[in-house]
Amino acid sequence: MKRRQLPEELGTSFTVREAKRLGVPRDRLTATDLGAPFHGTRTSVPLLTTLDRCRAYEPRLIGAQFFSHQTAALLWGLPLPGPLPEGLHVSAIPPGREPRTRGIIGHRIDVALDRLTLRHGLPVANPVETWAQLASTIGEDHLVAAGDALLTAGLADRADLLEAAQQPRRRGAKALAAAVPFVRAGAESPRESAVRLVLVRAGLPEPELNGNLHDDSGHFLARLDMAYPEYRVAVEYDGRQHADLDQFRRDADRWPAIAGQGWILIRVLDHHLAEPERRIVAPTRRALLSRGWPGAH
Structure with missing residues (x-):
């Protein structure tokens, strides 16, 4: 029938x-x-994605309700630590009421209307407000990674993040204030952000991020995750070799080319983050000192 x-x-x-x-x-x-x-x-x-689920719930939005927190972060493409939330985060501006229904995590937030916008045609907290809301649900290092992603994508600048962190009665204000000084444009993955935090918190210089290396003839050789051009030392987070053998082979082919330009390359693998001082900081410090870095003062 x-x-x-x-x-x-x-x-x-x-x-x-x-x-x-x-x-x-x-x-x-x-x-x-x-x-x-x-x-x-x-x-x-x-409903295969967060966007699909948001579109399925959109007809139920009433008044000044909008997608927020981790849901908004996913809509903006910001990195989040796993596991991802099962429910959608939906907020309401008082005196409106937050939704209370299966599959929805409701919030009531006193937020200015100019901090809301549309993303994929859906009402959502703007990128900076979304980042600030994450402070109530994720840790400082993950806030830095999300802030790096915002700046790298051109969705905000540091002044925007600082202003959001200083909003009165902001939940997570302490974590936001601690994260802002470490946020940098240029990081292209949360693991790169994590490695950079390890380096700078250990007193090593702030590296340049994702710059291109060329040979003496101007030919492109490599894109360096983190680099100290003055000392010809580079640090690279290598998390692709197990997932993509072809990519690993391409990377392996360019390592001699980088060394041929007089660079020392420190490769960081995922498990090195479990022993950051021994596996990341120590080899990078040795390489910098061998090239004339005077050391932390």
């Missing part, structure tokens, strides 16, 4: 209330071709 066609104006995600208003019978709303991801909603498409 052919199923009844749904009204086009419902789109792919809609509320049961709206469907009934348009004359869709109850038995059509319980058909197996429709999912019920949230109470009172239906969807005709699979």
